[in-house]
Amino acid sequence: MKGFIYQLKNIRRDKLCIVSFLLPVLAGFAVSLLSGVNFSSLSETIFYVMEDDLPDECTEWLQTIGTVTAFPDIASLKDAVNNPATQAIGVLKDEGGIRTLLSGDELQIYTVTGNTLPQLYAERNNFAAAQVSITPVAENRDALKSLLIAITMITAMFMGCTFNAMSIIGEKEDGISFINEILPMTKAEYIAQKITLGFIGGVISTLLTAAICIRVSVNQILPFLLLIVLSAFVAALAGLFTGKLSGGLMTGIVCIKAVMILFLAPPVLLYLTVPPGSFMHSLSCLLPSGATFYGLMDLLNGQTQGIETNIIVLSAHCILWLLLFFAAERSKAGAGSAK
Amino acid sequence: MWREFFALLKKDFKLMLSGRFFLLMTGSLILYSCYINFIYAGLDQNIYPVYLYDPLCVHNETSSELIKVESSEELQAQTGDGYAVGIDVSGKTPDISMISSGISSIDQYRAAYAMSLLSSKNHTAAEIIGTDNREMKSRREITCELLFFELAAVGFLGIASVLFKEKQMGIIRVHGVLPVGKTVFILSKLLLFLICDLVFSLLLTVINLGVSEGFAVLPYILLQTGILSLIMALTGFSCAILLRDFKQFSLLYLVLAIFITTPVFLAGQTGTARGWINYHPMYHLFMAMKNAYRGIPSENGIYYAICGLTIVLLSGLVRRTLIREMAKEG
Numbered sequence: 001m002k003g004f005i006y007q008l009k010n011i012r013r014d015k016l017c018i019v020s021f022l023l024p025v026l027a028g029f030a031v032s033l034l035s036g037v038n039f040s041s042l043s044e045t046i047f048y049v050m051e052d053d054l055p056d057e058c059t060e061w062l063q064t065i066g067t068v069t070a071f072p073d074i075a076s077l078k079d080a081v082n083n084p085a086t087q088a089i090g091v092l093k094d095e096g097g098i099r100t101l102l103s104g105d106e107l108q109i110y111t112v113t114g115n116t117l118p119q120l121y122a123e124r125n126n127f128a129a130a131q132v133s134i135t136p137v138a139e140n141r142d143a144l145k146s147l148l149i150a151i152t153m154i155t156a157m158f159m160g161c162t163f164n165a166m167s168i169i170g171e172k173e174d175g176i177s178f179i180n181e182i183l184p185m186t187k188a189e190y191i192a193q194k195i196t197l198g199f200i201g202g203v204i205s206t207l208l209t210a211a212i213c214i215r216v217s218v219n220q221i222l223p224f225l226l227l228i229v230l231s232a233f234v235a236a237l238a239g240l241f242t243g244k245l246s247g248g249l250m251t252g253i254v255c256i257k258a259v260m261i262l263f264l265a266p267p268v269l270l271y272l273t274v275p276p277g278s279f280m281h282s283l284s285c286l287l288p289s290g291a292t293f294y295g296l297m298d299l300l301n302g303q304t305q306g307i308e309t310n311i312i313v314l315s316a317h318c319i320l321w322l323l324l325f326f327a328a329e330r331s332k333a334g335a336g337s338a339k
Numbered sequence: 340m341w342r343e344f345f346a347l348l349k350k351d352f353k354l355m356l357s358g359r360f361f362l363l364m365t366g367s368l369i370l371y372s373c374y375i376n377f378i379y380a381g382l383d384q385n386i387y388p389v390y391l392y393d394p395l396c397v398h399n400e401t402s403s404e405l406i407k408v409e410s411s412e413e414l415q416a417q418t419g420d421g422y423a424v425g426i427d428v429s430g431k432t433p434d435i436s437m438i439s440s441g442i443s444s445i446d447q448y449r450a451a452y453a454m455s456l457l458s459s460k461n462h463t464a465a466e467i468i469g470t471d472n473r474e475m476k477s478r479r480e481i482t483c484e485l486l487f488f489e490l491a492a493v494g495f496l497g498i499a500s501v502l503f504k505e506k507q508m509g510i511i512r513v514h515g516v517l518p519v520g521k522t523v524f525i526l527s528k529l530l531l532f533l534i535c536d537l538v539f540s541l542l543l544t545v546i547n548l549g550v551s552e553g554f555a556v557l558p559y560i561l562l563q564t565g566i567l568s569l570i571m572a573l574t575g576f577s578c579a580i581l582l583r584d585f586k587q588f589s590l591l592y593l594v595l596a597i598f599i600t601t602p603v604f605l606a607g608q609t610g611t612a613r614g615w616i617n618y619h620p621m622y623h624l625f626m627a628m629k630n631a632y633r634g635i636p637s638e639n640g641i642y643y644a645i646c647g648l649t650i651v652l653l654s655g656l657v658r659r660t661l662i663r664e665m666a667k668e669g
Contacts, residue, residue, distance in 0.1 A: 044444050065448035082469050084476050084633065089465070103469030105476035112386040113448070114465035120451050130433045132450045253496065254363050258370060265374070269382060301441070
């Protein structure tokens with residue numbers, strides 16, 4: 001306990017360290033301020049049309065399956081379709097129907113949409129003969145906002161990793177690690193202190209971020225807290241690994257950067273591109289952040305079916321990483337005594 | 340003067356070498372290239388899979404895209420992911436079932452698309468008006484983003500690591516009494532980092548865009564790299580002199596990475612919030628880099644004038660800060 005108080009005193013002197021834990025909170029605040037931006041329109045199919053070109057009936061039909069933006073002339077429409085930042089489909093009037101324009105660099109889903117749209121329009125009345133039953137899920141008008149919140153929350157949990165890694169590297173650079181070796185403190189005590197600090201920091205940072213960005217219902221509180229606690233623990237452990245492996249500040253930053261990319265990029269990309277339940281989707285659970293990310297997205301979308309699986313996966317990660325850390329420490333100690 | 344300049348260059352190069360700066364750049368280059376080639380370039384989003392349950396074999400001439408299932412239970416199981424669509428034609432009218440995606444227009448389109456697959460008509464292909472394919476577009480976009488991040492955030496960090504090492508070793512204090520101009524001291528560092536950034540841009544572009552595509556856009560990219568590299572190195576230089584230690588600086592770097600580069604990526608990628616982002620200076624640098632990757636040179640004279648003025652002002656600021664720091668060091 002005394003050692004832990006010393007560690008806390010050490011942080012208190014370093015005000016910027018505390019600021020680093022508050023960074024995700026500020027990011028969360030910025031995300032919640034973006035409520036004025038209609039993110040849901042980004043998930044919809046975008047159709048670009050020319051003013052006074054398509055019949056009203058066609059424009060109305062397009063509005064039922066996506067968002068429609070009108071351009072004054074064909075040149076500006078083609079420029080907009082060609083803009084690499086969009087996946088928009090150009091729609092023009094054709095003999096008795098419509099024809100479509102694509103830039104050719106779209107994802108397969110939009111290429112198929114562009115190719116099939118004239119047929120869908122021609123057969124729109126056949127569609128009325130079918131019976132459509134859509135099982136509703138919690139309305140999610142802001143899919144991208146949920147995504148940004150989940151990314152901010154994972155960053156907050158990750159702060160424990162950054163903090164622990166920077167703290168250990170700083171101790172190495174200042175020579176404190178040598179002093180630690182002669183202090184009346186066991187290795188296990190030192191590890192426990194470091195994990196606790198990163199863990200508590202990560203949990204507080206995530207809870208503050210969550211308080212700003214999201215509202216959870218009563219039955220979601222327990223799984224949500226479990227997700228935060230387990231993820232912050234794994235992140236604190238990952239920080240210990242990173243700190244131990246890094247020789248200096250520069251290599252430490254490279255390692256933190258690599259871990260950060262590895263933690264954030266695969267779950268987000270797989271979430272955006274791979275349908276749930278697929279093999280690739282399951283593969284993302286090999287990373288602790290994968291289970292956290294999918295758990296958070298489920299909670300944000302009002303689903304709780306898969307949350308138990310994510311918590312089990314995260315618990316398995318906690319045990320596995322801890323065992324790995326102890327095994328690494330033991331082999332290092334063994335190598336040291338052999339010398 | 341030239342002898343001193345080359346001596347300083349040699350010293351800075353050795354410092355960068357011992358600070359593992361080249362290792363950081365090589366590591367980043369390998370990491371980014373592996374990510375682009377093995378993960379990002381292959382990413383795609385497939386059209387909704389459509390499953391058909393047709394026990395009476397009523398629909399024989401359907402699209403090849405339809406996946407037939409043997410029972411209504413199987414149909415339900417396959418369409419439970421909020422993405423796939425099921426068609427049950429065991430009754431009088433086709434029954435299209437799906438779990439909602441959460442956005443009604445997307446659900447409407449999914450249903451209409453599924454219905455269209457019941458006929459085997461060939462679709463009329465859309466007119467292609469662009470020159471890139473999906474993979475090349477992805478490569479251009481992600482390479483541009485990673486290069487921008489590397490130059491904006493990591494370039495900023497690199498020069499600071501060298502300066503902090505010099506501070507620690509007392510080199511800044513020694514320079515205060517050496518007969519070497521302050522401008523030469525600044526120039527030697529800037530030149531080395533500029534060369535490193537240009538080489539990094541060249542390699543990242545050629546490795547990930549390919550030789551012919553890469554060299555076609557390289558002149559525009561190198562110009563934008565030069566501008567961004569100088570601005571970031573000068574900013575990093577002044578921050579490194581003003582801040583107490585590298586740990587504080589690395590936290591400033593975190594602020595820069597989260598609050599300066601993230602909104603730029605978000606706005607550049609999604610086209611949202613166009614109004615406010617125009618006041619973000621980095622957004623214009625990012626868009627110029629993005630256009631360079633598309634082979635479009637920035638013809639805006641005001642942009643280059645502002646960039647030039649910023650570099651001149653930052654250089655002046657760095658020189659003043661350095662003189663003040665040397666005076667403080669005694």
